[in-house]
Amino acid sequence: DSGVTQTPKHLITATGQRVTLRCSPRSGDLSVYWYQQSLDQGLQFLIQYYNGEERAKGNILERFSAQQFPDLHSELNLSSLELGDSALYFCASSVGGNGYNEQFFGPGTRLTVL
Amino acid sequence: AQSVSQHNHHVILSEAASLELGCNYSYGGTVNLFWYVQYPGQHLQLLLKYFSGDPLVKGIKGFEAEFIKSKFSFNLRKPSVQWSDTAEYFCAVNVRQAGTALIFGKGTTLSVSS
Numbered sequence: 001d002s003g004v005t006q007t008p009k010h011l012i013t014a015t016g017q018r019v020t021l022r023c024s025p026r027s028g029d030l031s032v033y034w035y036q037q038s039l040d041q042g043l044q045f046l047i048q049y050y051n052g053e054e055r056a057k058g059n060i061l062e063r064f065s066a067q068q069f070p071d072l073h074s075e076l077n078l079s080s081l082e083l084g085d086s087a088l089y090f091c092a093s094s095v096g097g098n099g100y101n102e103q104f105f106g107p108g109t110r111l112t113v114l
Numbered sequence: 115a116q117s118v119s120q121h122n123h124h125v126i127l128s129e130a131a132s133l134e135l136g137c138n139y140s141y142g143g144t145v146n147l148f149w150y151v152q153y154p155g156q157h158l159q160l161l162l163k164y165f166s167g168d169p170l171v172k173g174i175k176g177f178e179a180e181f182i183k184s185k186f187s188f189n190l191r192k193p194s195v196q197w198s199d200t201a202e203y204f205c206a207v208n209v210r211q212a213g214t215a216l217i218f219g220k221g222t223t224l225s226v227s228s
Contacts, residue, residue, distance in 0.1 A: 002157050043218035056214050099146045099208035100165060103216060105158035
């Protein structure tokens with residue numbers, strides 16, 4: 001157990017819908033990262049928050065957004081869902097906000113868009 | 115485009131065989147390098163990391179990796195694999211000047227037969 005929790009574990013929804021994925025970082029970690037894992041693209045970095053502020057942005061679609069709340073948990077919102085959004089979404093957390101910090105990964109949320 | 119390549123998609127070994135998994139990256143700047151492992155049904159875990167200094171780094175469970183700067187490589191090795199090493203292995207790179215994101219390779223599935 002990494003100490004990072006993600007809910008829900010599985011999510012099945014239809015095209016055009018909107019979903020919210022939730023992540024709670026390890027106690028004491030200020031950074032939260034979101035990654036998408038799909039068969040064709042592999043593991044891709046989406047976005048990072050550090051202590052409530054957006055720190056870095058990767059290949060995140062405009063239909064996707066995220067935020068980090070004062071209690072440091074984070075939510076990833078996916079809207080106007082398409083079939084291609086079906087993937088495993090991982091959250092990771094680290095103590096600091098730079099590349100020297102080990103990222104601890106959660107178990108992931110498997111999203112299926114039908 | 116910047117990328118991380120893992121040459122082997124699927125490696126099958128018998129117990130006690132030696133393992134080497136290749137990883138090459140295409141960034142010209144200073145990098146931090148990581149190997150993560152994902153055991154069946156579990157979250158991603160850090161095996162080892164390299165930031166600077168001795169290019170031969172030792173990680174958990176008898177794994178080691180060697181950073182060869184001239185070859186842009188960070189290959190993972192283990193002299194004698196066990197059945198319990200069956201997992202998916204991911205090489206990841208953080209480009210220090212580019213921020214905090216981890217860029218992952220597509221992963222190598224290792225199957226060890228007893």
